[in-house]
Amino acid sequence: MNILQVNSSARVFENDQGSHSTRLANELVAGLRAAQPGATLTVRDLARQPHPALDEAGLAALFTPAEARTAEQAARVALDDALIAEIQAADLVVLGVPMYNFGVTSQLKNWIDAIARARVTFQYTEKGPVGLLTGKTVYAVLSRGGVHRDQPSDSQVPYLRAVLGFLGMTDVRFVYAEGLGMGPEAEARGLAAARAEIAQWLAPADEAALA
Template sequence: MNILQINSSARSTGSESTRMNDKIVAGLLADNPGATVVRRDLASDPHPSIDEAALGALFTPADQRTPEQAARVALDDALIAQVQAADVIVIGAPMYNFGITAQLKTWFDAIARAGVTFRYTATGPEGLLKDKKVFVTLSRGGIHRGGASDSQMPHVQTFLGFLGLTDVTFVYSEGHGMGPEAVAKARAQADADIEAALA
């Protein structure tokens, strides 16, 4: 088993989504001791966002790219290769201002490539990243699950489904801005949900 762990919190320590990610990966390793883990922290090892130069490189045929363009595309290629090689993907997605972090959005932009991770057909788009299990950990300061303010989860679910990643388990830890008692309750519930998901 190949496990890909994606941490997208801006925090180097004390991140709840990263804590949940670590717990999921530890559980997977306990059941699959021979598994390999690739961890990528998008805050400490940021990926460049899409700009005009990046778009120019991506839309230039490979044999016509300048060395600079080839190097830029290679950065995205490396992320795509990690996703393609993974059997299980664990994504930390803390809520920042009702959405995913800029770091996670940049990762999404890098791994979505027509003809590689999805393609358009006569009947519509088809995701090419199939037969993979995905866990997404969602941490929030308030309570948003299932409400109108939770635009984050549908966005992540739609994006992953577009790439063919439809076996997705979401784990929530909410209320972290509502005091120590709420934090303790949220963590206990998240841990129980993780144990249930891995059972």
């Protein structure tokens, strides 16, 4: 089993300090690896390794045939190719997803723009679009300063379901850490609730490992 962890916070998590989403994603991954001792892990930390935004130069590189690309264009496409190879090889994907201004971070959006490539990770057919990244389970660990679950203010969950499903990843499981900016007591409750959800998601994995 191959696990891909993508940390999309702008903050580096180090010495148990920093991003809540990364901390909880780390805990979930530790549980998954405990249940699958032979699992491999690839970590893509977008705070430590920022991925470039899809701008005009990036689009030009992608739309230029490989044999006609300049060295600069080839290097730009290669950055996206590396992320695509990681997601293609993954069986389990764990996303650390903080909420910034009611949406996903620019770091995560850049990652999504990089892995969404026509005829590689999705294709259009006479019957409509078909996602090519199938057979994967995705865990999205959501961290929010306020409380947005099942509210109109939660644009993250519909967006992630739509874009990941478009690419073929339809088994998406969410962990909610909310109220983290509403004082120490609310933060503690939010983290405890998220850890309880992680334990629930891991329970089937634990049972499978013991079978």
